[in-house]
Amino acid sequence: xxxQTRQDLLRRRSLLMGGLAAAGGTAICTSVAMGQQPxxxxxxxxxxIADAADPMPSMGHGAMMTVGDVDSAANxxxxxxxxxxxxxxxxxxxxxxxxxRTFEMTAEDREIEIAPGIKFxxxxxxxxxxxxxxxxxxxxxxxxVFRNYASHPHSIHFHGIHAARMDGVPGAGMVDPGDxxxxxxxxxxxxxxxxxCHAMPLRRHIHKGMYGAFVIDPDPERHPEHADVARSRxxxxxxxxxxxELVMVMNAFDTNFDAENEFYAVNTxxxxxxxxxxxxxxxxxxxxxxxxxxxxxxxxxxxxxxNFFDYYDQGTTLxxxxxxxxxxxxxxxxxxxxxxxxxxxxxxLYMFHPHQxxxxxxxxxxxxxxxxxxx
Amino acid sequence: MNEMLPRxxxxxxxxxxxxxxxPLLAFGVAVxxxxxxxxxxxxxxGAPPVENLxxxxxxxxxxxxxxxxxxxxxxxxxxxxxxxxxxxxxxxxDPPGPIAxxxxxxxxxPFPWMLGEAHAVKVVTSTGATFAHDIAVAVPTPQATxxxxxxxxxxxxxxxxxxxxxxxxxxxxxxxxxxxxMAFLLSLTIGLLGFLLVDAGAEALELASETAAIFQxxxxxxxxxLSSFLLxxxxxxxxxxxxxxxxxxxxxLGIGLHNLGEGLAIGAAFAAxxxxxxxxxxxGFALHNVTEGIGIAAPILKKRPSLWTFVxxxxxxxxxxxxxMWLGSLAASAQWSALALAVGAGAILQVIVxxxxxLRRQSERGRDVFLTPPVLAGLAAGAxxxxxxxxxxxI
Ligand SMILES: [Cu+2]
Numbered sequence: 001x002x003x004q005t006r007q008d009l010l011r012r013r014s015l016l017m018g019g020l021a022a023a024g025g026t027a028i029c030t031s032v033a034m035g036q037q038p039x040x041x042x043x044x045x046x047x048x049i050a051d052a053a054d055p056m057p058s059m060g061h062g063a064m065m066t067v068g069d070v071d072s073a074a075n076x077x078x079x080x081x082x083x084x085x086x087x088x089x090x091x092x093x094x095x096x097x098x099x100x101r102t103f104e105m106t107a108e109d110r111e112i113e114i115a116p117g118i119k120f121x122x123x124x125x126x127x128x129x130x131x132x133x134x135x136x137x138x139x140x141x142x143x144x145v146f147r148n149y150a151s152h153p154h155s156i157h158f159h160g161i162h163a164a165r166m167d168g169v170p171g172a173g174m175v176d177p178g179d180x181x182x183x184x185x186x187x188x189x190x191x192x193x194x195x196x197c198h199a200m201p202l203r204r205h206i207h208k209g210m211y212g213a214f215v216i217d218p219d220p221e222r223h224p225e226h227a228d229v230a231r232s233r234x235x236x237x238x239x240x241x242x243x244x245e246l247v248m249v250m251n252a253f254d255t256n257f258d259a260e261n262e263f264y265a266v267n268t269x270x271x272x273x274x275x276x277x278x279x280x281x282x283x284x285x286x287x288x289x290x291x292x293x294x295x296x297x298x299x300x301x302x303x304x305x306x307n308f309f310d311y312y313d314q315g316t317t318l319x320x321x322x323x324x325x326x327x328x329x330x331x332x333x334x335x336x337x338x339x340x341x342x343x344x345x346x347x348x349l350y351m352f353h354p355h356q357x358x359x360x361x362x363x364x365x366x367x368x369x370x371x372x373x374x375x
Numbered sequence: 376m377n378e379m380l381p382r383x384x385x386x387x388x389x390x391x392x393x394x395x396x397x398p399l400l401a402f403g404v405a406v407x408x409x410x411x412x413x414x415x416x417x418x419x420x421g422a423p424p425v426e427n428l429x430x431x432x433x434x435x436x437x438x439x440x441x442x443x444x445x446x447x448x449x450x451x452x453x454x455x456x457x458x459x460x461x462x463x464x465x466x467x468x469d470p471p472g473p474i475a476x477x478x479x480x481x482x483x484x485p486f487p488w489m490l491g492e493a494h495a496v497k498v499v500t501s502t503g504a505t506f507a508h509d510i511a512v513a514v515p516t517p518q519a520t521x522x523x524x525x526x527x528x529x530x531x532x533x534x535x536x537x538x539x540x541x542x543x544x545x546x547x548x549x550x551x552x553x554x555x556x557m558a559f560l561l562s563l564t565i566g567l568l569g570f571l572l573v574d575a576g577a578e579a580l581e582l583a584s585e586t587a588a589i590f591q592x593x594x595x596x597x598x599x600x601l602s603s604f605l606l607x608x609x610x611x612x613x614x615x616x617x618x619x620x621x622x623x624x625x626x627x628l629g630i631g632l633h634n635l636g637e638g639l640a641i642g643a644a645f646a647a648x649x650x651x652x653x654x655x656x657x658x659g660f661a662l663h664n665v666t667e668g669i670g671i672a673a674p675i676l677k678k679r680p681s682l683w684t685f686v687x688x689x690x691x692x693x694x695x696x697x698x699x700m701w702l703g704s705l706a707a708s709a710q711w712s713a714l715a716l717a718v719g720a721g722a723i724l725q726v727i728v729x730x731x732x733x734l735r736r737q738s739e740r741g742r743d744v745f746l747t748p749p750v751l752a753g754l755a756a757g758a759x760x761x762x763x764x765x766x767x768x769x770i
Contacts, residue, residue, distance in 0.1 A: 063465035063485050066456050117455030117501050255503025262458075262499055270463070361462030 064361060066271050068116030075113050077128040079267035080276055083246040086215075086235065087132035094141060101136050101187070102143045107150040107175070107197075107210070114253045115263045115270040115363065122209040123150055123197070129268045130249040130293070131195070131212030135235055138190040138219040144183040148175040154205065155181075157198035158214055159333065161188050169198045190218035190233075192289045192315030192335045194249075207254055207295035209268075213247045215289055218318060226318035233287075233318075244280060247289045250300050250330070250354070250364065261296055264354075264364035273366025277349055280368045285341040289315070292330035300359065301329040302338070305351040309340035327355055342370045424450040428498055428506040429587035431479060431708040434516040440486040442496065442508065443708070445587040446474035458497040459486050477589045488513045527642065527700040534641065534660040535634045535696025539627075540689045542668015549669070550676050554737075555749045557676065561734045562750040564626065564670030565727055566757020571633050572723045574765065576600065578636065579716035586710040595710070596717040603721030611725065616732055620684060622674040627692040629726035630667045632719030634692065637664075638699020639712045659767030666760055667692060674733060 072078035089103040108127050114120045125131025136142055148154050153176050157168030162185035165172050175181045197210035220230040220237075232239040251268060252261035263270040280286060292300040303326060310320035311328050315337040322328065328336065342350070353365035408414075427447035434441040440459070446452045451473035457466045466484045474480050488494060496508040549560065579600070583592025611617050611625055637660065671688050703712065731745075738744035745751075 064462050065465055066463045067465050068455075115456060115499075117453060118499060118503055119501055120503060253503075255499065256505045258505075262503065262505060358461050362458070363463065 065274060066116050066363065069275065070113045070116055070269050070272070075128075077268075079265070079269045079272040080278070082128075082130070082133070082267045083248065083278065085133060086135040086247070088135050088235070089142075099137070099140045100143060101140045102145065103132075103134055105131070105144055105146045105156060107146070107148045107154040109150045112209070112268070114255075114265070114268055118255060118263070120209075120253055120255060123152070123154070123205065124209050125156075125212055129209035130251065131210070133213040133215065133247045133289075134195070135215045135217065136187040137217050137234065138187055138222060140187045142183075142185055142187050145180065146173075146175055146183060147180045148177050151177055152205075153177065153199050154197045154210060155199055156183060156195050158183065158185070158195045159193040160185070160214065160216065162186075167198075168195075170200065174199060187216045189316050190216045190230075192291065192312075192337050194291050194293065194333060194335060196293065196333075203295060206293065207252075209251075211249070211251070211293040213249055213289060213291050215247070215315070223318060229318040242284060243287050244284045245287045245289070246278070248291070250290070250292045250294055250302075252294045252297070252359075252362075252364070254296060259296055261294070262362065264294070264359040264362045266364060266366060270363025271365065277367035277369035280342060280370045282342050282345065282347060282370050282372055285339060285343070286368075288338040289335070290328075290330070290338055291335040292332060294332060297356075297359075299329050299331055299356070300364075301327060301354040301356060303327045303353060303355045304338075304340065306345065307340055307342065307350065309338045312337040312339075342368070345370055347371050424448055424452075424502070426452050426500055426502065426504045426506075427588055428452065428454075428500070429585075430496070430506075430508040431587070431710075433508070433510055435488055435513050436516060436518075438483070438485065440484045440488055440494075440496075442482045442484075442498075443479055444474070444482060444498065444506075445479040445589075446476060447588040448476055451475045453501040454480070454482065454498055455501045456499040457482060457484060458495075458499065459484065460495055461497075477587070490514065523704075524701060527704060528697045530641065530657055531638055531697030531700040532693070533657055534700075535638065535664065536689060536693030538661045538664035539630070539668040539671065539693040542665050542670070543672050543685055543689060545669055546672045546676070546685075549672055552676070555747075557673070558734060558738065558744065558747065559749040559753040559756075560669065560673040560676075561730055561737070562745075562753030563666070563757040564673050564753075565730050565734070566754040566759075567666045567670055567761045568626075568629065568723050568727045568730070568757075569754070570758045570761035570765070571630070572720055572727065574761075575633055575636055575716050575720040575723060578640070579713045579720060582709045582713035582716065586708075586713060590710045592710070592713060596713055596720075599714055599717035600721035600724070603718040604724045605721075607722055607725040608728070611729060616736070617729055618674060618733055618736075619678050620675055620680055622729055622733055623671050623688055624691065625729055626671050626674070626726050627688045629719070629722040630671065630692040631695040632715070632722045634664070634667075635695035635699040636712070636716040636719045638696040638701075639703035639715060640699075642700040642703020642705070643712065659764065662764050662767065664693075666757065670730075670757075674730070 087103060089101045092100045092102070094100045105125055106127075108124050110122050110124045110127050111119050112122045112124070112129060114122075114129075122129050134144075144156060144158075146156055153174050155168035155170075155174045158166075162183075166183050166185050167173065168183065173181050173183055193214040193216065195212055195214045197205040199205045217234040218230040220227040220234060223230045228239065231237045232243060234240055248266045249268075250264075250266055252264040253268075254260060255262045265272065290302055294300045308324045308326045311322040311325060312318075313321040313334075313336045315335070320339075321336075328338070330336070347370050350368045350370060351365065352368065353360040425448060429445045429447060430442055431445055432441075432443035434443075444454070453473045454468060456463055458464070464484045464486055466482050469481045469483065482498070486494075490513060492513055494510045494513055496510065498506045498508075500506070549556075552560065576596075579596045580593055583590075583596045586592045607625070607628075611621075617625055641657075641660070668689075671692060675684075699715070702715075734750070735741060735744055738747075740747065
């Protein structure tokens with residue numbers, strides 16, 4: 001039975017995916033063929049495909065994909081888990097009755113595996129790249145306790161509204177190694193934001209991995225005209241649980257320091273979502289918090305196969321800023337919210353990737369695996 | 376026997392032994408100290424190990440693309456990913472695992488290469504370092520089939536053996552030259568050999584620059600050229616300075632080694648898919664080599680050797696072109712080609728010295744013979760002819 005579904009999956013693949021997809025998906029070599037990698041972890045999607053794949057694919061398709069698998073356990077983070085891993089901090093009530101939300105953040109030097117077999121000497125927030133995906137509600141008081149355990153001065157510069165003293169630029173919240181700083185401000189405006197280190201040289205600190213998602217959910221009471229929409233965005237409401245929410249940070253890595261990226265990804269690991277497609281339940285709408293922090297390339301983009309989506313630029317509106325598009329572009333630090341559904345689609349694998357083909361072929365490409373229901 | 380030696384002599388021998396053992400012992404202690412205490416650790420600054428990767432061979436066939444890479448890192452290197460034309464491709468490595476310093480491994484990619492197009496390979500190691508290899512033109516790598524071998528032998532014969540034979544056919548005409556004509560022919564030989572020496576040396580050094588660092592290309596070339604020169608000098612002078620057939624044989628050997636290098640170059644160009652390498656180029660090489668036959672004939676003009684001697688000389692001088700073709704197209708990595716050319720350069724130098732000495736002995740003017748008009752004209756003509764015809768074959 002298990003075998004059957006695998007073969008079905010494979011057959012669907014070859015039907016659905018043209019050129020590139022077929023190249024990547026169907027032709028993953030067996031673990032013997034995995035160059036440097038030790039045997040794959042059993043049970044993963046990639047291994048399942050590998051079991052059935054022709055070890056010597058025909059020349060028309062090739063095998064356009066990184067070889068092997070990243071050791072997520074050693075890394076301490078997994079790109080798939082990161083999709084839904086929100087850091088909501090700890091909550092308490094201030095004397096005036098407002099909510100105080102406190103986040104703990106550290107800076108650490110850490111060698112991470114960004115693609116199979118490739119070690120990158122990263123600078124991290126909380127030991128991961130991207131850093132934790134912070135999530136708060138509009139109007140809350142936010143307190144971020146930042147401790148620097150790394151070897152260089154670092155900061156957190158939040159995209160949002162705050163005092164100059166809290167800006168995370170030199171002279172305002174720059175933290176020397178061993179020191180601590182507490183950033184404090186109100187959560188506004190609602191939207192899909194980001195944070196990143198603002199130490200100099202800025203480019204180095206960002207491409208080394210010091211960035212993350214920062215989402216402020218709208219408060220439905222402040223937006224009576226679109227209260228339903230606001231509730232669907234507010235984490236934890238019944239309306240919100242009807243959605244499948246994913247946070248995707250588009251990033252890239254320059255491993256040889258030539259100011260060009262060798263690897264492109266969402267959530268750090270090249271080809272992660274080709275090897276393990278993202279499960280999507282057909283009936284539930286999808287909302288992606290998409291952030292571009294790619295360094296060295298001026299523009300990144302997101303293209304969805306066989307579907308169209310509504311787009312909320314910066315996420316600061318409750319009505320779409322673009323309706324029914326299948327491609328959006330983002331400059332560095334640009335971000336937005338994508339909403340779409342596969343409700344009318346047949347189950348299967350649907351690709352997403354930037355429409356800069358170079359980025360795609362260097363690792364930033366993935367699949368949605370649309371299923372009837374979660375098993 | 377020992378009983379016959381005086382005690383003093385035995386003691387002296389023992390002292391000598393001690394003096395021999397002492398420095399070796401001291402060196403052994405130093406090595407042991409370095410290995411055990413690791414005094415170099417103080418220099419370690421956390422920098423990643425130095426990595427180096429040389430692409431030695433590129434093979435295109437129906438299975439895709441294969442690359443022979445040699446590691447030259449300070450520590451074993453791991454090939455983690457391979458890009459072709461800015462895309463990651465699955466690959467297998469043989470033998471798998473980290474590649475030790477100086478060792479080579481094959482990378483095999485099921486890459487759908489395009490006939491006649493350029494491809495750019497980039498190997499990414501586990502430290503994120505990249506090593507690029509550009510392929511100017513992708514063409515199927517020649518297989519070691521009998522047909523291919525035969526075809527290459529044909530080209531080798533046209534390039535190496537035929538011109539030497541044609542040159543030697545001037546023999547009857549050349550026999551009537553006088554003393555001055557003889558001096559002209561010998562200096563013509565020196566001139567053409569001088570060109571070949573510079574050409575082979577430069578080519579060897581250029582190839583050496585493409586080899587893995589561990590081979591120390593330029594040093595290897597110089598040492599190989601010098602040692603082949605000295606070895607051939609020593610062999611040649613066993614029973615006095617060579618003259619007549621012996622001298623011709625050395626000229627033929629030197630030219631033969633040069634033609635081996637030329638064969639390697641053509642073979643490698645075929646293998647690399649040099650599109651321009653056509654009939655014109657092969658004929659250019661052939662014309663270029665006709666002078667070589669005249670040079671070989673010069674020392675034996677008064678000897679009337681047997682026909683078999685001519686055949687032998689022709690094969691010795693031209694035959695290696697065929698072998699070079701085979702090696703160049705099928706197996707040679709840059710370091711072996713560089714080595715062959717360096718040996719050839721050393722051999723050519725030996726021949727220049729010997730022909731010069733012969734020329735001097737032939738003349739009653741001694742060293743001054745090099746300043747006479749026929750000799751100066753011969754030197755200039757030999758070098759100029761080679762230079763001009765070489766222009767035909769430069770790719
Ligand atoms: Cu920083």
